[in-house]
Every structure is written in C-alpha cells, then in structure tokens.
C-alpha cells in the first residue's frame with residue numbers, strides 16, 4: 440500500500456509499505472478520507488514526542504475491508520469513522536473514565552500508523568459504523584468528537600451568551616456545537632474576513648475582525664461581558680485577554696493547542712473576585728458517538744468547512760496550508776488516498 444511517512448522532523452515521504460492484516464479483535468479499513476489537523480503539523484515538526492518513522496493522520500473515515508478473529512458487530516463493506524484514542528482500560532486514568540489520559544496512551548496517527556495511507560489497522564472497539572453520511576462528512580467525526588468533549592467539559596447554561604476566538608475549521612465546529620448545546624448567541628472573532636463570513640452563514644450572531652477596534656466592538660455587543668469565552672486559536676495572547684471579556688460567573692474554555700512553552704499572565708484576584716472558571720479540554724473521551732449523533736441529525740454542517748481534497752502525494756502541501764491558513768484560504772483539508 441502507499442502511505443505518507445514522516446521519516447524525520449520536517450521530512451515526509453510517500454512510500455510503498457506492506458499492506459497490513461488485522462490481528463485478533465482488529466479490523467482493516469480502506470481509507471476514504473482523512474482530515475489534516477494541527478497535530479499533524481506538530482508531529483511533522485517532531486513535537487509531541489513523535490516516535491518516527493510514523494504514518495500520521497487521526498481523523499479517519501473509510502470502509503471495512505477485512506475483519507480479524509473475534510470481532511463482533513462489524514462487517515466488510517461498512518462505512519466507518521475511527522476513534523484514534525487507544526486506551527488500555529486497566530490503568531488508573533482509564534478506571535476513572537479518562538481514556539485520553541491513559542497511562543499507556545496509544546493513538547492512531549500519533550503513536551502508531553494512522554490514516555494517511557491506503558489502509559489502516561484499528562482495534563474493533565475504535566471503529567464506529569456510520570449511517571446516512573458521506574465519506575467526507577464521516578471524516579469529521581474525530582475533530583467533532585474533540586469538540587463534543589469540550590462541550591461536556593464546558594456544560595453551557597441555557598441562554599448563554601458566548602464569545603469565540605478563532606473561525607478555523609475547529610472554531611466553526613465549536614461555534615455550531617455551542618449553538619445546539621445551550622448558547623443562544625455566539626459572537627466570533629477572527630483576523631480573516633472570509634472565515635467570519637462563513638461563521639455568519641453557519642449561525643454566528645455577530646462577527647468581529649480582530650484589530651485595534653476589537654475591544655470597543657465587543658463592549659458594545661456585551662457591555663457586561665460574555666457568559667462563555669472560548670478560544671480555538673492556540674495563540675497565547677488571545678488566551679491572555681479571555682478573562683477581560685468574561686461576565687461575572689463566566690466560563691473560559693481553552694480549546695486551542697498553544698505552544699507547550701507558552702505562558703500567559705492574568706490576575707488571580709480577577710478570577711477569584713468575579714467567580715470565573717477556567718476549563719481545559721484535551722482530545723476526545725468516548726465522545727465520537729455524540730459527534731456522530733450531531734452529524735447524522737444534520738444539526739452540524741461540515742461540508743462548507745472543506746476547502747481542499749488532495750491525494751496522499753500532496754500531504755506536504757496540505758501541511759504548508761496549515762502553517763499559513765490565512766494566505767492559502769484553507770479550512771479543513773481532506774486527504775483522499777485512493
């Protein structure tokens with residue numbers, strides 16, 4: 440099979456690899472579409488303790504084409520979405536229901552071969568049959584599963600006013616999820632005008648382009664601040680200003696992936712005195728079924744978020760788009776290995 444392999448930091452090669460066969464309790468999936476994510480860029484740069492060589496790609500949809508011994512309830516020909524998080528089920532974190540913090544954490548496309556290949560092997564328990572979705576839509580189950588975990592962490596109160604920084608593909612998923620999970624209005628901030636137009640089209644109550652007038656505009660929209668301030672940017676200077684825009688009793692959701700070494704400062708007195716909550720959300724935790732429910736019920740639109748469909752050979756180009764999203768006008772890039 441053909442597979443894209445990170446051989447060493449910043450080196451990507453498409454190679455012919457032996458086509459794998461599933462072992463006990465595993466299935467083989469012929470990959471139909473795999474989304475490109477910021478995590479792939481981090482792995483490409485050798486961060487996240489990347490164990491190279493690695494076939495990246497963890498936002499995977501495809502068709503089951505071989506079923507290993509002992510697998511129940513899955514069959515060849517089914518369209519499936521994959522949960523990349525492989526948890527041991529036995530450690531301290533797993534027993535507390537925190538699979539994504541498994542002490543023996545493995546993940547498709549992160550620690551073992553993922554979806555930027557013609558075929559991928561997955562544990563049967565990570566494979567979810569999909570009904571009524573296209574292959575492309577099914578590839579959003581994983582990133583939307585991360586958003587679903589964020590919403591379970593955040594627990595928006597009914598009627599909340601939300602402010603969201605970042606209208607990239609994840610931000611636009613998060614915005615839609617907020618709107619069907621309790622928030623009555625979401626105001627979206629981003630530097631790129633086209634992204635804001637799409638946010639508006641997908642249900643944002645108002646949008647504001649980042650710039651010197653930002654603070655004034657946001658004060659006009661919510662003079663007492665927002666009940667929820669979320670970010671999907673990973674930009675430390677954005678995170679630093681989140682408390683400033685929160686209403687008393689407000690919740691801050693840190694959803695973007697900031698550089699590990701980044702630090703921000705805000706006033707502990709302010710967090711204390713205004714009853715603010717700071718909430719983090721990492722990866723997904725058994726939330727792929729919730730994401731599939733959102734997709735299959737058509738409450739969340741993903742088709743408008745797809746900007747490019749590229750063959751395996753152009754994964755390097757897709758990662759370059761990820762580095763310069765504004766310039767390339769890219770949103771979600773799907774790799775279609777066929």
Ligand SMILES: [Zn+2]
Nearest residue numbers: 476477478498
């Ligand atoms: Zn991802």
Ligand SMILES: [Zn+2]
Nearest residue numbers: 527530533541
């Ligand atoms: Zn575990």
